[in-house]
Amino acid sequence: MSAxxxxxxxxxxxxxxxxxxxxSREAMCFYLCDPETGEVIEKNHPLKGRSIAKKILVLxxxxxxxxxxxxxxxxxxxxxxxxxxxxxxxxEPVLVSAAVVxxxxxxxxxxxxxxxxxxxxxxxxIDAETETVTVTKRGRDE
Amino acid sequence: MQLTDEEKRMLDGGSGRGVQRAxxxxxxxxxxxxxxxMIPILRTxxxxxxxxxxxxxxxxxxxxxxxCKVPPTTNPSxxxxxxTKHYEVTExxxxxxxxxxEVYRKIGAKLTFCxxxxxGTNVPAFGEHVAFSESSATPYVNAVLGARSNRESSCxxxxxxxxxxxxxxxxxxxxxxxxxxLVDIEARPKDAYDWGILGYFIGRFAGSRIPVLxxxxxxxxxxxxxxxxxxxxxxxxxxxAMYHIVGxxxxxxxxxxxxxGKAPEFTLPVLPRHLKEQEEQISEKGGRINLxxxxxxxxxxDQLRExxxxxxxxxxxxxxxxxxxxxxxxxxxxxxxxxxxxIERAGCRLVADTCIDEPCWKSFEGGLGxxxxxxxxxxxxxxxxxxxxxxxxxxxxxAVRGEI
Numbered sequence: 001m002s003a004x005x006x007x008x009x010x011x012x013x014x015x016x017x018x019x020x021x022x023x024s025r026e027a028m029c030f031y032l033c034d035p036e037t038g039e040v041i042e043k044n045h046p047l048k049g050r051s052i053a054k055k056i057l058v059l060x061x062x063x064x065x066x067x068x069x070x071x072x073x074x075x076x077x078x079x080x081x082x083x084x085x086x087x088x089x090x091x092e093p094v095l096v097s098a099a100v101v102x103x104x105x106x107x108x109x110x111x112x113x114x115x116x117x118x119x120x121x122x123x124x125x126i127d128a129e130t131e132t133v134t135v136t137k138r139g140r141d142e
Numbered sequence: 143m144q145l146t147d148e149e150k151r152m153l154d155g156g157s158g159r160g161v162q163r164a165x166x167x168x169x170x171x172x173x174x175x176x177x178x179x180m181i182p183i184l185r186t187x188x189x190x191x192x193x194x195x196x197x198x199x200x201x202x203x204x205x206x207x208x209x210c211k212v213p214p215t216t217n218p219s220x221x222x223x224x225x226t227k228h229y230e231v232t233e234x235x236x237x238x239x240x241x242x243x244e245v246y247r248k249i250g251a252k253l254t255f256c257x258x259x260x261x262g263t264n265v266p267a268f269g270e271h272v273a274f275s276e277s278s279a280t281p282y283v284n285a286v287l288g289a290r291s292n293r294e295s296s297c298x299x300x301x302x303x304x305x306x307x308x309x310x311x312x313x314x315x316x317x318x319x320x321x322x323x324l325v326d327i328e329a330r331p332k333d334a335y336d337w338g339i340l341g342y343f344i345g346r347f348a349g350s351r352i353p354v355l356x357x358x359x360x361x362x363x364x365x366x367x368x369x370x371x372x373x374x375x376x377x378x379x380x381x382x383a384m385y386h387i388v389g390x391x392x393x394x395x396x397x398x399x400x401x402x403g404k405a406p407e408f409t410l411p412v413l414p415r416h417l418k419e420q421e422e423q424i425s426e427k428g429g430r431i432n433l434x435x436x437x438x439x440x441x442x443x444d445q446l447r448e449x450x451x452x453x454x455x456x457x458x459x460x461x462x463x464x465x466x467x468x469x470x471x472x473x474x475x476x477x478x479x480x481x482x483x484x485i486e487r488a489g490c491r492l493v494a495d496t497c498i499d500e501p502c503w504k505s506f507e508g509g510l511g512x513x514x515x516x517x518x519x520x521x522x523x524x525x526x527x528x529x530x531x532x533x534x535x536x537x538x539x540x541a542v543r544g545e546i
Contacts, residue, residue, distance in 0.1 A: 071194060091175070
């Protein structure tokens with residue numbers, strides 16, 4: 001059985017996307033992802049070795065210089081390995097710029113703490129038009 | 143957000159797709175930070191990089207018919223004409239370098255290719271609202287000049303250049319410019335190098351806070367270069383875009399004024415040993431070197447003059463390339479004043495329009511370099527070249543000996 005819950009959010013970059021959730025409790029610099037695979041390559045990052053490609057990324061925040069963040073988004077985009085959409089916990093100007101430039105749907109201000117209500121593997125739908133995030137829990141873990 | 147009719151027209155595509163994309167970015171930013179409206183600006187600085195993502199955005203705007211309402215000064219990428227004679231670059235790296243120049247020329251940027259606009263080519267006035275990207279330039283114009291800029295990305299600064307506006311939030315408001323942490327400094331930085339190390343140390347603890355530096359001892363007012371290095375390094379180890387120095391920077395005549403009457407979140411003490419420890423923590427130990435690289439941020443004329451004095455009568459070791467990255471106008475002044483000849487006679491070379499973080503420097507990767515800039519070390523390391531960090535006079539000695 002799968003439980004479906006919807007939350008309101010705020011749209012930053014428009015779009016309607018869905019995918020499997022991957023949660024990053026730490027900020028990310030997208031320059032430190034392998035564009036070929038979408039894998040995080042940053043030393044000591046909790047997501048190191050895992051791919052963010054085509055997923056719904058639940059992200060604490062962005063980090064890194066303005067230039068490299070945008071280039072990171074660009075390189076991932078060229079290879080088709082950007083996340084499908086991003087739910088941000090703490091918005092940050094450079095991250096906003098990068099998402100707008102590469103037209104990656106992005107929302108913030110989820111009605112509930114996204115780290116509490118979304119875990120890796122959940123199916124998440126972002127509708128940035130209606131400002132709604134819908135989370136479908138997997139039937140059972142493992 | 144409340145937009146004017148003109149801003150709405152831009153957002154709706156009435157001024158073309160390029161302007162529309164630029165306005166969409168600024169509206170998204172404004173919305174993210176609850177800005178109520180835009181504010182007109184007359185100056186911007188774009189942290190052009192010559193990286194594909196950056197050039198892509200500029201090309202997108204150009205192809206959408208946009209040109210700059212407010213021509214921005216620009217960061218360096220690399221001297222495509224000069225450096226390809228010296229070093230191997232691939233066809234695609236050269237192509238990207240040329241394309242970057244072309245799209246920025248087409249959009250109507252002022253092609254200064256220099257990362258220190260606040261010291262010469264683009265100097266805002268006190269209280270002026272601006273949109274400055276480049277992590278070392280933003281704290282300089284905010285803190286030292288008292289202009290008002292948020293921490294902009296190269297993309298948002300270019301969007302402001304195209305539209306002539308920036309969202310009104312953050313550091314544009316007087317009430318958001320007060321200090322949030324106190325730095326109680328017992329150390330006595332004596333040159334730009336020390337100020338850089340101090341900045342790197344503070345940035346590690348500051349994150350994006352606004353540090354208020356209070357010196358127990360200060361004999362002389364810091365020079366523009368010293369302040370530039372301080373800000374550049376606080377924005378490397380942290381993401382500081384605004385700071386105060388009590389009795390020095392214009393919004394901090396007193397500590398109380400710097401904090402706008404509020405209490406600091408915490409106090410960071412800085413003892414003389416902290417600077418030495420910071421240097422040891424980030425610098426490589428030493429050995430044979432293949433490169434001495436200065437000018438991150440770009441060296442000013444005064445620094446070139448100091449360099450010329452140190453190089454007088456010396457000869458750079460044959461195994462060492464000694465490059466100093468600087469601005470076109472500083473090179474011209476050095477030429478006129480005779481220092482360029484002294485520098486070149488010693489075997490040291492100046493190059494304008496160029497950043498340390500570019501593909502033209504890859505032939506040195508794998509070897510050990512020497513620099514006076516922690517920021518240079520930080521960005522070069524990612525490309526595979528470790529650096530020893532020392533003050534200018536030691537860098538010159540290392541260049542002559544071929545080792546450190």
